[in-house]
Amino acid sequence: MIDTLFPNGPWHYLAGGLLIGSAIGALYLLAGLVGGLSTFFSASLSWVSRLPALQQPKLLESRDWRLAYATGLVLGGVLFAVSLGQFGASTRVPPLVLLAGGVLIGFGARLSDGCTAGHGICGLASLRWPSLVAVITFLSTAIITAQLVAHSGLLP
Amino acid sequence: MSRLLIALVCGAVFGFGLSLATMTQPEVVLAFLRFTDFGLLLVLGGAVIVALIAYQIGPRLLPRPIAGRFFEKRQTPFSRRMVIGAAIFGAGWGLCGVCPGPAIAGLGLGNLDLLWALGGIFIGAWLQARFFGSSDAQTR
Numbered sequence: 001m002i003d004t005l006f007p008n009g010p011w012h013y014l015a016g017g018l019l020i021g022s023a024i025g026a027l028y029l030l031a032g033l034v035g036g037l038s039t040f041f042s043a044s045l046s047w048v049s050r051l052p053a054l055q056q057p058k059l060l061e062s063r064d065w066r067l068a069y070a071t072g073l074v075l076g077g078v079l080f081a082v083s084l085g086q087f088g089a090s091t092r093v094p095p096l097v098l099l100a101g102g103v104l105i106g107f108g109a110r111l112s113d114g115c116t117a118g119h120g121i122c123g124l125a126s127l128r129w130p131s132l133v134a135v136i137t138f139l140s141t142a143i144i145t146a147q148l149v150a151h152s153g154l155l156p
Numbered sequence: 157m158s159r160l161l162i163a164l165v166c167g168a169v170f171g172f173g174l175s176l177a178t179m180t181q182p183e184v185v186l187a188f189l190r191f192t193d194f195g196l197l198l199v200l201g202g203a204v205i206v207a208l209i210a211y212q213i214g215p216r217l218l219p220r221p222i223a224g225r226f227f228e229k230r231q232t233p234f235s236r237r238m239v240i241g242a243a244i245f246g247a248g249w250g251l252c253g254v255c256p257g258p259a260i261a262g263l264g265l266g267n268l269d270l271l272w273a274l275g276g277i278f279i280g281a282w283l284q285a286r287f288f289g290s291s292d293a294q295t296r
Contacts, residue, residue: 005194008178013195016177017202023170024203025210031159032221034228035166037256041281049282053289065163070260072167077264079168080175088266093182095272097252102276103283104248105255110284112241113232116255119242120200123230125207130234137239138246145250146189 024121033065034126036118037073038109040066112138159224171261173203180262180270182253189250248280 002010027035043063046054081087091098109115112134114123119138123131177199178184188196215227232238249255254262254273262270 006198007193008184008195010195010198013177013198014202016173016175016179017199018206019173019176020170020199021203021206021208021210023166023173024207025214026169027162027166028207028210028221028227029214029218030166030222030224031162032224032227033159033163034230035163035170036230037260038281040260041256041277042285045278045282045285049285051282051285051289053285054282065159068160069163069167069170072164072169073171073174073257073260074264075164076168076171076173077175077180077261079264080172081265089181089262090267091182091253091269093186093252093254093269095269098182098254098269098272099276101248101252101254102259102273103280104244104251104276105273106248106277106280106282107284108241108243108245108248108280109256109277110241110281111288112238112245114230114242115245115257116200116249117257118230119232121203121207122211123232124204125211126230127208127212128230128232130232130238131230133234134238134242137242138249141243141246142250143189143191145247146186146253149251150186150190 021121021125024117024125027069031065033062034118034122035069036114036122037070038106038113038115038118040070041106042110043067044070108138162223170257171264174258174261175265179258180265180267182258184253185249185255185258186253189253 024035027033043059043066046059046063119131119134174180187193259270259273
């Protein structure tokens with residue numbers, strides 16, 4: 001049963017999830033900050049774009065810590081790679097698919113005001129029912145899209 | 157401790173967790189969405205349980221954050237645009253198996269392919285702001 005559901009074992013998933021929850025929980029308890037990630041992109045664009053939608057106070061006020069947070073994420077990846085002694089991962093998903101998916105992700109996350117971390121972890125941890133609706137919605141369209149792509153043979 | 161340092165350290169723990177959980181590999185996310193490996197549910201479940209405790213107990217026990225002024229609240233109201241946005245986000249996530257956090261953390265693992273996804277996310281966010289930015293529901 002466990003082998004069927006988790007062919008690579010369950011423990012690294014659970015440990016990783018607990019670490020992620022601890023990071024988001026600590027950011028909240030220490031600094032009072034809600035650690036979603038999609039706003040990082042809009043907040044960073046506020047440095048280079050004069051668009052009114054990208055110059056909102058909430059982006060300007062939070063862009064410094066969001067940049068530090070994203071830098072930390074990269075650092076966490078580096079620490080993991082170093083501790084494992086492996087550096088230089090890659091993916092079989094083709095560049096254009098990554099780019100197209102990225103555009104949809106960036107557009108949708110801004111429209112929805114949240115991503116897998118913002119709605120999926122912070123929103124659910126805040127017991128916000130709109131976030132639950134968002135999570136169910138993006139999980140549904142993601143599963144449908146991934147299944148369609150898999151059956152179309154577009155991706156390995 | 158400044159909030160920048162806190163954000164940096166918490167970000168590093170987040171990135172380490174994402175890497176340990178192999179969420180930085182689009183193939184693992186796609187395996188979940190194709191129902192061949194349900195590990196993502198353990199990642200999400202584990203993260204939500206710990207964050208839930210902090211979010212629910214913190215403001216009840218502490219007058220203010222340990223090194224901050226006040227506890228932020230997520231207040232995205234329910235709206236049609238929020239649901240449509242989530243649907244579009246999910247389509248992109250299902251297409252390429254990447255979401256914002258893993259795309260950033262994966263760079264640290266040396267996976268430079270993810271720059272394509274990161275570039276796409278910036279472009280998508282800019283397009284939304286440029287052509288649909290007048291309606292304002294950005295609360296975080």
